[in-house]
Amino acid sequence: MNRYQRNITIALIIATFLAAIEVTVISTAMPVITKELGGLDLISWVFAIYLLTYAVMTPIFGKLADLFGRKKIFITGATLFLLGSALCGLSQSMEQLILFRALQGIGAGALMPMTFTIVGDVFKYEQRAKAQAIIGSIWGIAGIFGPLVGGFFVDYFTWNWIFYINIPFGLIAMYLIWKYLEEKIEKRKRSIDYGGAITFIIGTTALLYALLSGGNEIAWNDRMMYFLFGIAIIFLLMFSFIQLRVKEPMVPFHLFKNRHLLIVNLSGFLLGAILIGLTAYLPLWVQGVLLLAATSSGLTLIPMSLGWPIGAFFSGKFIVKIGTKPISLAGVILIALGTIALSFISSSTPNFVLVVIMFFIGLGFGLSFTIFTVIVQSSVDWNNRGAAASSNAFLRTLGQTLGIAVLGAVLNQHIGGHTNNGTEVAPHILASGLHSVFIILAIIALICVVLVASFLPKEQPEFAEKETS
Numbered sequence: 001m002n003r004y005q006r007n008i009t010i011a012l013i014i015a016t017f018l019a020a021i022e023v024t025v026i027s028t029a030m031p032v033i034t035k036e037l038g039g040l041d042l043i044s045w046v047f048a049i050y051l052l053t054y055a056v057m058t059p060i061f062g063k064l065a066d067l068f069g070r071k072k073i074f075i076t077g078a079t080l081f082l083l084g085s086a087l088c089g090l091s092q093s094m095e096q097l098i099l100f101r102a103l104q105g106i107g108a109g110a111l112m113p114m115t116f117t118i119v120g121d122v123f124k125y126e127q128r129a130k131a132q133a134i135i136g137s138i139w140g141i142a143g144i145f146g147p148l149v150g151g152f153f154v155d156y157f158t159w160n161w162i163f164y165i166n167i168p169f170g171l172i173a174m175y176l177i178w179k180y181l182e183e184k185i186e187k188r189k190r191s192i193d194y195g196g197a198i199t200f201i202i203g204t205t206a207l208l209y210a211l212l213s214g215g216n217e218i219a220w221n222d223r224m225m226y227f228l229f230g231i232a233i234i235f236l237l238m239f240s241f242i243q244l245r246v247k248e249p250m251v252p253f254h255l256f257k258n259r260h261l262l263i264v265n266l267s268g269f270l271l272g273a274i275l276i277g278l279t280a281y282l283p284l285w286v287q288g289v290l291l292l293a294a295t296s297s298g299l300t301l302i303p304m305s306l307g308w309p310i311g312a313f314f315s316g317k318f319i320v321k322i323g324t325k326p327i328s329l330a331g332v333i334l335i336a337l338g339t340i341a342l343s344f345i346s347s348s349t350p351n352f353v354l355v356v357i358m359f360f361i362g363l364g365f366g367l368s369f370t371i372f373t374v375i376v377q378s379s380v381d382w383n384n385r386g387a388a389a390s391s392n393a394f395l396r397t398l399g400q401t402l403g404i405a406v407l408g409a410v411l412n413q414h415i416g417g418h419t420n421n422g423t424e425v426a427p428h429i430l431a432s433g434l435h436s437v438f439i440i441l442a443i444i445a446l447i448c449v450v451l452v453a454s455f456l457p458k459e460q461p462e463f464a465e466k467e468t469s
Helices: 003-037 040-068 070-089 094-122 125-156 166-180 194-213 223-243 253-257 259-288 294-322 324-342 351-378 382-415 427-455
Strands: none
Touching: 003 040, 003 070, 003 094, 003 125, 003 166, 040 070, 040 094, 040 194, 040 382, 070 094, 070 166, 094 125, 094 351, 094 382, 125 294, 125 351, 194 223, 194 382, 253 259, 253 382, 259 294, 259 324, 259 351, 259 382, 259 427, 294 324, 294 351, 324 351, 324 427, 351 382, 382 427
16 A cells, blocks of 8 residues: 555545444433433434435435546535534534434435545555455444443533534545545536436435334324325436436446446345344344343444454455455355344343354455445446445445334334333343344345355456556
């Protein structure tokens, strides 16, 4: 890694850490925030709105990066993210906090796909997995240190500082990208797909709002739910029609003719559902079934955060020697074995067993997600890399959103009517519901194994050997 690549990597590490830690850091502070601002009934939207705006804006910023360059979009995304952070820290009500979290999510929708895209631009194929492993390990570090950092600021300062601390680090990342990132953008008349952007925002927002609200704020059989799904279908069909006719489509559908991209995107969609299922429901098993403290549930997830960067490291080390398919297949097999093991646990299973299982699942995610990202970066040329990376990120997020909606509905089928004053449920009832959730996760993982084993091409991606630096 030369000096130029090192400076860019430092900027990308900082940007990734800020976006990754944002969820875990705020989760620790939320009890204090709700105590001061009120609005306990709105707590889920503090997280959901960030996910929604992030998902909606990711493909839009990805295409804009292909048109106007990565540097401008990275700076724009970082500016919006830091502005949102500052305003979140100044919030005087829960409604204000939710609004400004939406602005943060818009900024993150530019930062994260630009990170993947810039790695593909400045590193050669044989270097990409190593660089991606370094950046990918930041997610694990954020998962470990996020709750600790959040707790520190809440205990020794005020909750506002969990947002303010983003600003100096974000400015450093912006400075490094602005000063060092070199781009050669072809000077030509740009055609912006306004119709595609508008129809995509309306259709996707309606869809994600319905999925995030279904069974909670809005009943699944409510008229409002039918209206939201109707709006989503109409505008997403309009979006598809527009994409097939405009000169510079926001999401070039021809990319999905590439088998590497198609299989990786489908796999990322499925793995996104598994990841959110584990993150949301394993702590519930530890606290509600094993009846251990909240600290223990956090410690159960930490091994996944440790296994992830180790898997990412090995994927970077061996990608050139053995190729992308064997490594990604090994990753999804480890995830499948781990989720299958979870489907056999019981209330008598010691927590140590869960720790071991989560380590190997994290190892699997590190192997597979790192390779999937490299495949996306190496399957298209510069002019389509932003759109390809952002589409992949969007599908992962959509997988998480659909996953939490479906798994939540399954769990509610088991515990509905068995709660005590709407807050507590007997451990054996909860165990039954979570057991069904874990079985679904195992089935999804097995589908992913079949998908990668049967359909991911053995040969390297088309632009694997192309010079990018």
